[in-house]
Amino acid sequence: MKKLQSFVYADKNKCIGCRACEVACSSVHSEKPGKTIGAVQGDIKPRLFFVQTKQEKMLLQCHHCEDAPCRASCASGAIQIFEQKVIVDEVLCTGCKSCVLACPFGVIEIMPTKHKAGIAWKCDLCQQRDEGPACIEVCPMQALRWVEPSVEAKQKRISAVQAMPVLSQYAR
Amino acid sequence: MGKQAEINIDMDLCTGCQRCSTVCPVGAISGKFGEYQTINQEKCVRCGQCVQICSAYASIYEHTAAAIGEKKKVQGLPGDYNGPVFAAFYTGVYQQVKQVLQQTHYYKMVQCAPAVRVSLAEEFGLDFGVLTPGKLAAALRRVGFDQVYDTNFGADLTIMEEAGELLDRIQNGGVLPMFTSCCPAWVRFIETAHPELIPHLSSCKSPQQMAGAMFKTYGAKQTGHVPASLYSVAIMPCTCKEQEAEREEMENSGYRDVDAVLTTTELAYLIKEANIDFTALPEEDFDRPLGFYSGAGTLFGVTGGVMEAALRTAYERLMKTKLPDGMLQELREGQGRKSIKLNLDGLELKTWVAAGLQNVEDLLSEVKKGTADFQFMEVMTCPEGCISGGGQPKLYLGNRVQEAYDKRRRGLYQHDCEQTVHTSHENPEIKRLYQDFLGEPLGPVSHKFLHTTYRQTKQISNKK
Numbered sequence: 276m277k278k279l280q281s282f283v284y285a286d287k288n289k290c291i292g293c294r295a296c297e298v299a300c301s302s303v304h305s306e307k308p309g310k311t312i313g314a315v316q317g318d319i320k321p322r323l324f325f326v327q328t329k330q331e332k333m334l335l336q337c338h339h340c341e342d343a344p345c346r347a348s349c350a351s352g353a354i355q356i357f358e359q360k361v362i363v364d365e366v367l368c369t370g371c372k373s374c375v376l377a378c379p380f381g382v383i384e385i386m387p388t389k390h391k392a393g394i395a396w397k398c399d400l401c402q403q404r405d406e407g408p409a410c411i412e413v414c415p416m417q418a419l420r421w422v423e424p425s426v427e428a429k430q431k432r433i434s435a436v437q438a439m440p441v442l443s444q445y446a447r
Numbered sequence: 448m449g450k451q452a453e454i455n456i457d458m459d460l461c462t463g464c465q466r467c468s469t470v471c472p473v474g475a476i477s478g479k480f481g482e483y484q485t486i487n488q489e490k491c492v493r494c495g496q497c498v499q500i501c502s503a504y505a506s507i508y509e510h511t512a513a514a515i516g517e518k519k520k521v522q523g524l525p526g527d528y529n530g531p532v533f534a535a536f537y538t539g540v541y542q543q544v545k546q547v548l549q550q551t552h553y554y555k556m557v558q559c560a561p562a563v564r565v566s567l568a569e570e571f572g573l574d575f576g577v578l579t580p581g582k583l584a585a586a587l588r589r590v591g592f593d594q595v596y597d598t599n600f601g602a603d604l605t606i607m608e609e610a611g612e613l614l615d616r617i618q619n620g621g622v623l624p625m626f627t628s629c630c631p632a633w634v635r636f637i638e639t640a641h642p643e644l645i646p647h648l649s650s651c652k653s654p655q656q657m658a659g660a661m662f663k664t665y666g667a668k669q670t671g672h673v674p675a676s677l678y679s680v681a682i683m684p685c686t687c688k689e690q691e692a693e694r695e696e697m698e699n700s701g702y703r704d705v706d707a708v709l710t711t712t713e714l715a716y717l718i719k720e721a722n723i724d725f726t727a728l729p730e731e732d733f734d735r736p737l738g739f740y741s742g743a744g745t746l747f748g749v750t751g752g753v754m755e756a757a758l759r760t761a762y763e764r765l766m767k768t769k770l771p772d773g774m775l776q777e778l779r780e781g782q783g784r785k786s787i788k789l790n791l792d793g794l795e796l797k798t799w800v801a802a803g804l805q806n807v808e809d810l811l812s813e814v815k816k817g818t819a820d821f822q823f824m825e826v827m828t829c830p831e832g833c834i835s836g837g838g839q840p841k842l843y844l845g846n847r848v849q850e851a852y853d854k855r856r857r858g859l860y861q862h863d864c865e866q867t868v869h870t871s872h873e874n875p876e877i878k879r880l881y882q883d884f885l886g887e888p889l890g891p892v893s894h895k896f897l898h899t900t901y902r903q904t905k906q907i908s909n910k911k
Contacts, residue, residue, distance in 0.1 A: 302843035311840035313570030
C-alpha cells in the first residue's frame with residue numbers, strides 16, 4: 276500500500292491562540308528575504324486558519340486528503356498531488372473558487388498575488404523549506420504536530436493489542 | 448509636553464493567549480485566559496517585551512481594509528506602512544519627529560544607542576546582528592539630521608561620572624550598594640515598586656540624557672547655534688526612553704535634554720518613507736566631537752556591558768596599569784545574572800549584573816535587610832540588555848529570538864574590538880570635553896548637567 280499523505284494537526288487542548296503559526300506561515304511564504312516585520316512587510320496571509328469560538332481555539336489547515344475533493348473539483352487541473360502533498364499550480368489556477376466550496380474543512384481561501392487577481396491559497400506543508408513546516412517550529416505550546424497517518428494507525432493498533440489481555444478474560 | 452509614550456493592547460485583536468503576561472516583568476498585564484488583556488499603566492515600566500512577543504494580529508480574513516487602516520492610525524504607524532498590525536503596541540512620537548525633520552528653522556541633532564547599529568539592518572532584509580554603524584550615520588544624515596552624534600559618546604561620559612560616583616560612595620561612606628541608572632524601565636521599577644531603594648540608584652543620568660544635555664550646551668557652542676534652535680532626537684532600541692526624555696528633571700540647561708525618541712523600528716519607517724535604499728548607503732562616520740566613542744561605550748548595548756566598561760576604567764584608574772586581557776570574561780558568559788569579584792589595589796569590589804527584573808528581587812531583599820555583600824549592581828530590564836529591547840526589530844519567527852540576541856551581542860563585541868580606544872577615560876573627545884567645559888567628574892558643572900534625582904511614583908499594590 277502506498278504511504279498515506281502527511282499533514283499538520285493542531286491539538287486544541289494545547290493551542291492558546293497566540294497566532295504565531297499564522298504569522299510564521301505568512302513570512303516563510305513571502306518572496307522578500309528578511310526575518311523581521313519591517314523587512315518582510317505586506318499583509319499576513321496565512322495558509323492555516325485560526326478559529327476561535329466562545330469555547331474553543333484551534334488551528335485548521337489542509338489535511339492533504341488522499342482523494343482530495345479540491346483536486347476533483349478543479350476545472351483547470353491546477354490542483355495536483357506532488358511529492359505526497361496537495362499543491363496548487365499558481366500558473367494554472369484561475370481563482371474559480373470551486374475548491375473553496377469543495378474543501379470539507381474550509382481551509383482554502385482565494386488570495387491575490389503579484390501576477391493574479393486571485394488564486395487558491397492553501398497549506399503546502401512548506402514544501403520549499405528544508406526545516407519543514409514553520410507553524411510547527413514556531414508554536415510555543417507544541418500544539419501543532421506532523422502526522423504520519425500510517426505510523427499513527429500502526430501505533431494505535433499496538434496500543435490496542437497491549438490492552439487486549441484484559442478484555443480476553445471476558446471473551447473466553 | 449503631554450506626550451507620554453505608552454504601551455497598549457488592542458482589545459479587538461487580543462486573543463487572550465497571555466504570552467505577554469508571561470514576559471511582563473512587573474505583572475502589569477491582567478485579564479482572563481481567552482479574553483482580551485489590559486495593561487495597568489501605573490505598574491507598566493514600558494519595557495515593551497509584550498510588544499515583542501505579541502503575535503495576535505489584524506487578519507485580512509476577519510477585518511476590512513478600512514478597519515485595519517483605522518487601527519494603523521490608532522497605533523501611530525506611518526501612512527504608507529503596509530505591514531501587519533499587532534494587538535500589543537507602542538505609541539511614541541514618530542509623527543512629530545517626521546514633521547520637525549521637514550522644518551528648516553531647527554538645527555537637528557541626533558544620537559544613536561549602541562544596540563541600534565547591530566539591529567537596524569535586519570529591517571532591510573539583512574541577517575540578525577549585522578553591524579552597520581557607517582550606514583546608520585549615512586541614513587541619519589539623509590533623513591534630515593544636521594549633526595549625527597552618538598549615544599556611545601554619552602556612554603563614555605556616563606562611565607566617567609558613574610565610576611567616579613562609585614569610588615566616591617565607597618571612599619566617603621555613601622549609600623551602597625550603588626545601582627546603575629541607565630535603564631529607564633529599571634529606574635521606573637525602583638520608583639514604583641521599591642521607592643525605599645531610590646538612594647541606591649546612581650545619580651547619573653543615562654547616556655541618552657547626558658548626551659542630550661551636552662548637545663544643548665557644549666554642542667550648541669561647538670556648532671555656533673543657540674540652544675533654543677536645536678532639536679535633539681535619540682534613536683533607541685527601547686520603548687521606555689521617550690518617557691525618560693519626558694521627565695521633568697531632564698532639562699537642567701533650561702531646555703529639554705532630548706526632545707524626542709524614536710525606536711529602532713521607527714527609524715526604519717523613517718528611512719523607508721524617505722525612499723532610501725539602506726543597503727546601498729555608503730559608510731560614513733559619526734560627527735565629532737560628540738559622536739566619537741570608545742569600545743567601552745558601545746558595550747552598553749548588552750547585559751554586563753556597563754559593568755565591563757566601568758570596571759575597565761576603575762581598574763586602570765586604581766591599578767595604574769592596563770587591564771589584563773580576558774579578566775572580565777565572566778561578564779560575557781551565562782544568562783540572567785552573574786557576579787564578579789575584583790581586588791583593586793586593596794579595594795575588595797563585589798558586583799552583580801542582572802538582566803530581567805525577575806532576577807533582582809532577592810538581591811533587592813538583601814539590600815533592604817542590610818545583608819547585601821556587594822557594592823555595585825548593573826540592572827537592565829530586557830532579557831539580554833538593550834539588544835533585546837522592546838523597540839528593536841520584531842521577529843516573524845519568534846522562536847529564533849535567541850539566535851537574534853546572540854548575533855546582535857557578537858556584533859557589539861566585534862564593534863568594541865574595532866575601536867581605536869577601548870576605555871571611556873581615554874576617549875580624546877571626553878578628555879577635551881572635561882578640559883573645555885565640564886571641569887572634572889562629579890564637579891559642579893557635571894553635577895548640574897549630568898546628574899539627576901528620582902522620586903517615588905504612585906504607590907502600586909504589592910499584589911502581582
